[in-house]
Amino acid sequence: MFKKLGAVLICLPLIFGLTSCSQSSNNPDDSKSIKVGTSPGPYSQLFKDAVAPILQNQGYKIEYQDFSVLKQADVALNEGSIDLNVDQHTAYMQVFNKEENAKLAAITEIPTVPAGLYSSRHRSLDDVADGHTVAIPQDASNQSRAYNILATAGWITLKPDANLALVTENDIADNPHNLDIKPMDSATIPRSLPDLDWAVIPGSISYSSKVDSQLELFQEKLRPELILVATTTEDKVNSQWAQAVRKAYASQEFKDYMEKHNDNNYWYVP
Helix, strand or coil, rough: HHHHHHHHHHHEEEHHHHHHHHHHHCCHHHCCCEEEEECCCCHHHHHHHHHHHHHHHHCEEEEEEEEECCCHHHHHHHHCCCEEEEEEEEHHHHHHHHCCCCCCEEEEEEEECCEEEEEECCCCHHHCCCEEEEEEEECCHHHHHHHHHHHHHHHHHCCCCCCHHHHHHCHHCCCCCCCEEEEHHHHHHHHHHCCEEEECCHHHHHHHCCCCCCHHHECCCHHHHHCEEEEECCCCCHHHHHHHHHHHHHHHHHHHHHHHCHHHHHHHCC
C-alpha cells in the first residue's frame, strides 16, 4: 500500500506540471505563432517584406491565409481562425464592428497609401475644363473620399453641413466646371484612364494595378479614421505577440526600410 501511495505522490507533480504546461501553451498571450489574414494590395505585401522578418528574428512563426475580400478576413478574425489583418482603416473596422456586432480592435496605425487624383491626358490641375469626365469609386467609403479630394482641389464645393466621412452626390453645393462625375468599380478605373479626363483612384488599387505614380497630380490629406491599422480582436490586443507587432512597425529597422522604399512619398507614414 505504501509503495502504491508513494508512486501516486511521485506522479502528482508530473501530472500538475504537464497540466500547467498545457495551459500555458494555450494562452494566446504566450503564443509564438501569428496567423495573418492577407488581402491583395500593398499592405499585406509590406507586412511580408518588412514586418514579418523582424518578428521572425524574435522567434515568431508567421502563417498566412489569403482572402480575396476584406470582409471575409474580418469574419475570420472575429471568429478567431486568424489573429491579425493589416488591410483596413479605422472607419472600415468600426463599421464592421457595428454591423456584425464584432469586437475588432486596432493594435497600431501603419503606413497608408492615400487615394489620389490621376490623369493620363492632363499634366496640371489647372487644365480642368467645363464638362470634363471624372471617374470616382462607386463604393460608399471611397466615393466619400473622392468627393473630399475634388473639394480640396477646388473643383467642387460641399454644403457646410456635409459629414466629411459620409459625403454623397447630394452634398455637392456647387460644381462650377460642370464636371461629369462617373462612379465606377474601383478595380476598373486604372484601365479606363485613357478614356477619362481625370480619375480618383484608391491607394490599394493604384498599387495593385501598377498605375504610373507620375500620373498622380493630387493626393488626399488623410483624415485620422482613414489611416490603416494593424487589427486583431479586443481579447488579443494587449497580448505579447500583438505588442511585438506594434514595436516592429515602430522599430528603426522598419523606418529604415520605409525610407528606402517610399519613392515620391507614395506612402503616408504615421
